[in-house]
Amino acid sequence: MGRSRKLTPHRWKRLPEPVGRPVGLHSEALWLLCCLLSFIKMKKVVLVTGANSGIGLALCERLLSRDSEDLRLCLACRSVTRAGAARSALLASHPSAQVDLLPMDTSSVSSVLDAAREVKLRYGRLDHLYLNAGIMPNPQFDAKAFFKGLFSSEAITMFATGGGILTQKDEVTADGLQNIFATNLFGHFLLVRELEPVLCQPGRTSRLVWTSSSNAHRSAFNLEDIQHQKGTQPYSSSKYASDLLSLALNAHYNKQGLYSSVICPGFVMTNLTYGILPTFPAFLWTLLMPVFWLIRIFTNTFTLTPQNGAEALFWLFRQKPESLDPYAKYHSLTSGFGISYTQPRKMDIDLETAESLYEKLLQLERDVRGKFEGEAKLGSTS
Numbered sequence: 549m550g551r552s553r554k555l556t557p558h559r560w561k562r563l564p565e566p567v568g569r570p571v572g573l574h575s576e577a578l579w580l581l582c583c584l585l586s587f588i589k590m591k592k593v594v595l596v597t598g599a600n601s602g603i604g605l606a607l608c609e610r611l612l613s614r615d616s617e618d619l620r621l622c623l624a625c626r627s628v629t630r631a632g633a634a635r636s637a638l639l640a641s642h643p644s645a646q647v648d649l650l651p652m653d654t655s656s657v658s659s660v661l662d663a664a665r666e667v668k669l670r671y672g673r674l675d676h677l678y679l680n681a682g683i684m685p686n687p688q689f690d691a692k693a694f695f696k697g698l699f700s701s702e703a704i705t706m707f708a709t710g711g712g713i714l715t716q717k718d719e720v721t722a723d724g725l726q727n728i729f730a731t732n733l734f735g736h737f738l739l740v741r742e743l744e745p746v747l748c749q750p751g752r753t754s755r756l757v758w759t760s761s762s763n764a765h766r767s768a769f770n771l772e773d774i775q776h777q778k779g780t781q782p783y784s785s786s787k788y789a790s791d792l793l794s795l796a797l798n799a800h801y802n803k804q805g806l807y808s809s810v811i812c813p814g815f816v817m818t819n820l821t822y823g824i825l826p827t828f829p830a831f832l833w834t835l836l837m838p839v840f841w842l843i844r845i846f847t848n849t850f851t852l853t854p855q856n857g858a859e860a861l862f863w864l865f866r867q868k869p870e871s872l873d874p875y876a877k878y879h880s881l882t883s884g885f886g887i888s889y890t891q892p893r894k895m896d897i898d899l900e901t902a903e904s905l906y907e908k909l910l911q912l913e914r915d916v917r918g919k920f921e922g923e924a925k926l927g928s929t930s
């Protein structure tokens with residue numbers, strides 16, 4: 549027996565936009581009503597990269613706590629197992645929520661292209677895209693510079709930005725890209741470019757939000773070496789590049805209803821920060837917490853928990869995109885009393901550099917696509 553096609557109220561909710569226009573005056577009116585209703589009732593689609601832990605997972609939790617009924621959350625993660633565990637944790641506290649999984653490794657071009665294809669097939673719309681996945685592999689902590697900085701006038705800045713005390717050793721991915729650049733920036737850029745048809749739809753606005761950092765420094769970034777092959781601060785460079793890219797994306801896409809913003813979550817205790825001192829046992833971090841709470845009195849950037857760190861991401865979700873400043877970075881901050889809030893701070897960026905980076909990224913995109921198509925052709929002929 550064929551499945552009944554009766555439209556129960558439950559089905560209305562999930563009804564995709566009507567396809568094929570019926571003929572006749574009544575049917576025309578009915579079709580218009582259908583369009584209107586499906587537009588009103590359709591859930592907002594929110595995709596978060598790196599959603600299985602830390603700040604990304606905390607954002608998902610906060611979004612569902614606010615409204616789990618009208619959201620369709622998609623966790624884009626490189627590990628299916630870790631993503632599944634995160635989904636189960638979210639569903640345990642929000643059983644009626646709609647939480648989907650999407651396998652995606654932002655450091656791999658083919659994985660990003662596959663994931664984007666899947667998003668277009670599955671959703672047909674995308675309201676919020678949180679570009680949050682990020683890495684800081686092989687960090688080198690300069691203890692000498694840290695203790696020197698501790699007794700200097702720059703102590704607070706050092707704690708707020710990690711400037712001058714951290715470097716990283718980068719690697720090359722299978723696609724021949726620098727790993728930190730590919731993971732934190734280029735994979736996300738490619739994703740946005742691929743998702744253009746669902747992000748830029750007439751009569752609708754969509755949002756991009758980049759999880760950047762106060763560790764993003766102009767001095768670490770070089771337009772002649774956007775992947776940071778030569779330097780020792782690829783993390784800082786990738787985050788500065790995301791600040792620039794957000795500005796360029798606004799310049800190119802605002803007229804199509806797509807808006808981009810950047811946030812800094814502050815200093816948060818997550819897998820990324822635990823990795824900075826790998827030999828430092830977990831219980832020592834816990835012992836240090838009272839010290840960190842004390843430091844928070846002097847710098848509100850010590851947000852410390854992923855929930856506090858996700859504050860600016862969550863705040864942006866509730867703002868009208870047109871009201872936001874493309875030159876501002878939205879900082880998650882936490883007061884000495886533990887109260888979280890969001891504050892915009894001007895970024896050290898300019899449109900000319902942003903445009904130059906954008907052009908270079910477009911060129912790199914053409915190069916990797918060309919390589920992919922070439923390999924695909926080779927595969928089909930052999």
Ligand SMILES: NC(=O)C1=CN([C@@H]2O[C@H](COP(=O)(O)OP(=O)(O)OC[C@H]3O[C@@H](n4cnc5c(N)ncnc54)[C@H](OP(=O)(O)O)[C@@H]3O)[C@@H](O)[C@H]2O)C=CC1
Pocket residue numbers: 597598599600601602603604624625626627630652653654655656680681682683731759760761762812813814815816817818819820821
């Ligand atoms: N913690 C902090 O103090 C600060 C963090 N940030 C930024 O916040 C963001 C989130 O980090 P945070 O929550 O702290 O750290 P976590 O390590 O907890 O989260 C990072 C997330 O990114 C995912 N990820 C890493 N590499 C890839 C990849 N190649 N493809 C897909 N997903 C990937 C991780 O997945 P997996 O679990 O598989 O590794 C994880 O889900 C990052 O962009 C980071 O740079 C910025 C400023 C400060």
Ligand SMILES: CC(C)CCC[C@@H](C)[C@H]1CC[C@H]2C3=C(CC[C@]12C)[C@@]1(C)CCC(=O)[C@@H](C)[C@@H]1CC3
Pocket residue numbers: 706707708709710711713714760761762763814815821824825
């Ligand atoms: C062992 C010592 C007693 C304590 C060491 C503390 C440092 C490891 C942290 C102090 C400031 C932190 C910091 C970051 C990493 C860890 C510290 C250097 C970041 C660089 C992490 C990533 C970011 O994006 C920055 C915003 C953070 C800034 C502060």
